[in-house]
Amino acid sequence: MGRPPCCDKIGVKKGPWTPEEDIILVSYIQEHGPGNWRAVPSNTGLLRCSKSCRLRWTNYLRPGIKRGNFTEHEEKMIIHLQALLGNRWAAIASYLPQRTDNDIKNYWNTHLRKKLGKIQGHNSESIENGGGGGKDSESVSKGKWERRLQTDIHMAKQALCEALSLDKFDSAALFPTKTAPEMKPAPSTYASSAENIARLLQNWTKKSPKSMGDVASSSESSAVGLSSSPSEGAMSTATLAGFNSSNSDSVEDQLEAKFDRNCVETEMPLSLLEKWLFEDAAAQGHDGDFMEIALRETADLL
DNA sequence: AAACCATACAACCGCATTACC
DNA sequence: AGGTAATGCGGTTGTATGGTT
Numbered sequence: 001m002g003r004p005p006c007c008d009k010i011g012v013k014k015g016p017w018t019p020e021e022d023i024i025l026v027s028y029i030q031e032h033g034p035g036n037w038r039a040v041p042s043n044t045g046l047l048r049c050s051k052s053c054r055l056r057w058t059n060y061l062r063p064g065i066k067r068g069n070f071t072e073h074e075e076k077m078i079i080h081l082q083a084l085l086g087n088r089w090a091a092i093a094s095y096l097p098q099r100t101d102n103d104i105k106n107y108w109n110t111h112l113r114k115k116l117g118k119i120q121g122h123n124s125e126s127i128e129n130g131g132g133g134g135k136d137s138e139s140v141s142k143g144k145w146e147r148r149l150q151t152d153i154h155m156a157k158q159a160l161c162e163a164l165s166l167d168k169f170d171s172a173a174l175f176p177t178k179t180a181p182e183m184k185p186a187p188s189t190y191a192s193s194a195e196n197i198a199r200l201l202q203n204w205t206k207k208s209p210k211s212m213g214d215v216a217s218s219s220e221s222s223a224v225g226l227s228s229s230p231s232e233g234a235m236s237t238a239t240l241a242g243f244n245s246s247n248s249d250s251v252e253d254q255l256e257a258k259f260d261r262n263c264v265e266t267e268m269p270l271s272l273l274e275k276w277l278f279e280d281a282a283a284q285g286h287d288g289d290f291m292e293i294a295l296r297e298t299a300d301l302l
Numbered sequence: 303a304a305a306c307c308a309t310a311c312a313a314c315c316g317c318a319t320t321a322c323c
Numbered sequence: 324a325g326g327t328a329a330t331g332c333g334g335t336t337g338t339a340t341g342g343t344t
Contacts, residue, residue, distance in 0.1 A: 016312070016338080038329070054330075055313070090332055105333075106311055 013047040017056055021046055025053055026061055034062075059102045066098035070107055078104055079112060 017025075028044045034057060037050040046053065059065075070078070074096055081092045089101035089108075096104065 014314075036329090049314095050329085051315090052313075058331095059312075087333065101332075102312080109334095110310055 011047060012049050012052075014052075017048075017060075021048070022056070022061060025056060029057060029061075059100045062100075064098060065100060065103075067103075070099075070111075074099070075112065078108060079116070082108060082112075 024044050024046055025040070028040060032043075034054075037054040040046065040050055040053045041048055048056075077096060078092060081095060085091050087105075089105040093099055093101035093104050
């Protein structure tokens, strides 16, 4: 007996989401809030499995998601957090609240891994040339290995410390509730779903007539699903009009109000790491030089 | 212009974990 | 306490897009 599928595969649509589907999903979540994903497909008429709906929401439509190029600071944080935490993308993403774990994972796989690979290749080359011995990793003494591991941890810690204390503005933006509970993220900081959808629609309208036709035809098929609940169809049409006029403050306000609570609820579990960092920082101090050297080396490499 | 290749990223899959009864 | 459903997470795949030949 294998694991039962999360949804019966027959009649379940797969592949890229259409703007219509996005709007239907956002409209529904706007009304009912995220959660109870099992009920979403049946209640919205979307021909998607609950998992797909949840993923689409968390990775793409959810308010507060920042898209586009990663900043240098974000990149550094990812590199160091990855060194510290490994491929625990969700944990890493919790320190970059505007990025999704999927986004970070993709960025790591496509950009950073390559980048670091190059650096390491270059580095090992120079070590081989300059460093005596020429023996492989077996020859590396336990002490050396431990020292290197410790360096890695130190570097990661330092990066976290830097990130946490970069400047008050930055850290407040990164950790809005934990570090500054009284501060509410500015509406401009957190893009709303409406903005995401509006942007999406903008891109969509830029597409070629052919792809428009494809989307239109695919939307027809989803309209079949919608026909079972005409009221929701009307709702999404109304919402579409609202989204198209990107200055529909009332919709955005509603979204903000609705999602602020969720954002607060889903803030990162910082305390453990913070505690660790602060305790360690207090206990440390004497081996700062060692860490500085390591950091400088990393900075040179990057 | 067309074929091919590389890249980026959205989405899916399946296992792990958590919540609820 | 045990079973089941719901959700979270990381790895992987599929596809669109842009660049090169």
